[in-house]
Amino acid sequence: GQQLNQSPQSMFIQEGEDVSMNCTSSSIFNTWLWYKQDPGEGPVLLIALYKAGELTSNGRLTAQFGITRKDSFLNISASIPSDVGIYFCAGRVNTGNQFYFGTGTSLTVIP
Amino acid sequence: DAGVTQSPTHLIKTRGQHVTLRCSPISGHKSVSWYQQVLGQGPQFIFQYYEKEERGRGNFPDRFSARQFPNYSSELNVNALLLGDSALYLCASSLAGREFNEQFFGPGTRLTVL
Numbered sequence: 001g002q003q004l005n006q007s008p009q010s011m012f013i014q015e016g017e018d019v020s021m022n023c024t025s026s027s028i029f030n031t032w033l034w035y036k037q038d039p040g041e042g043p044v045l046l047i048a049l050y051k052a053g054e055l056t057s058n059g060r061l062t063a064q065f066g067i068t069r070k071d072s073f074l075n076i077s078a079s080i081p082s083d084v085g086i087y088f089c090a091g092r093v094n095t096g097n098q099f100y101f102g103t104g105t106s107l108t109v110i111p
Numbered sequence: 112d113a114g115v116t117q118s119p120t121h122l123i124k125t126r127g128q129h130v131t132l133r134c135s136p137i138s139g140h141k142s143v144s145w146y147q148q149v150l151g152q153g154p155q156f157i158f159q160y161y162e163k164e165e166r167g168r169g170n171f172p173d174r175f176s177a178r179q180f181p182n183y184s185s186e187l188n189v190n191a192l193l194l195g196d197s198a199l200y201l202c203a204s205s206l207a208g209r210e211f212n213e214q215f216f217g218p219g220t221r222l223t224v225l
């Protein structure tokens with residue numbers, strides 16, 4: 001199957017700092033999604049990207065669909081304690097209906 | 112509006128048993144996908160159903176099966192349970208067309224196999 005690598009694996013930051021994480025794949029994707037998952041709950045959709053180079057914001061969150069179509073980036077500005085959780089990227093290749101999920105980035109915000 | 116609902120919330124089974132998990136999609140959504148999430152990993156795709164037909168299948172053994180009903184709800188069945196089947200099982204629903212890409216997840220069913 002497709003491999004999606006997320007980095008960093010975990011982050012510990014001070015409240016108010018900006019956060020950057022990325023996701024890379026071995027294949028070209030036509031869709032990228034970013035999710036946040038809290039313990040014991042299902043992932044919550046944050047941002048959806050459909051075109052290479054696309055930059056989309058959702059409040060303090062901004063995500064980009066990489067030009068190569070093999071990567072995507074998520075930035076969180078001015079982090080707050082409720083940003084704590086695990087962030088997953090998910091991508092879909094041109095054919096098929098399967099979404100592949102990344103390995104996740106665990107974010108801890110220190111007040 | 113109600114989100115994706117799943118039942119039961121938690122389930123404990125023993126090896127060799129069979130389990131049925133249920134999912135109700137968001138009203139108006141016709142596509143349902145099932146994922147398995149092992150602790151510490153991202154969700155792994157099991158099945159996708161759209162308009163009651165299987166449209167995608169992940170790399171899971173035949174012990175896993177699913178179906179979608181006329182009201183678009185769905186069941187995931189797992190036979191001959193193994194210890195390794197212990198995981199959070201997630202259901203996601205989406206609309207058709209471009210909106211199909213935006214999948215909304217339920218809270219999941221935590222399955223423990225002893």
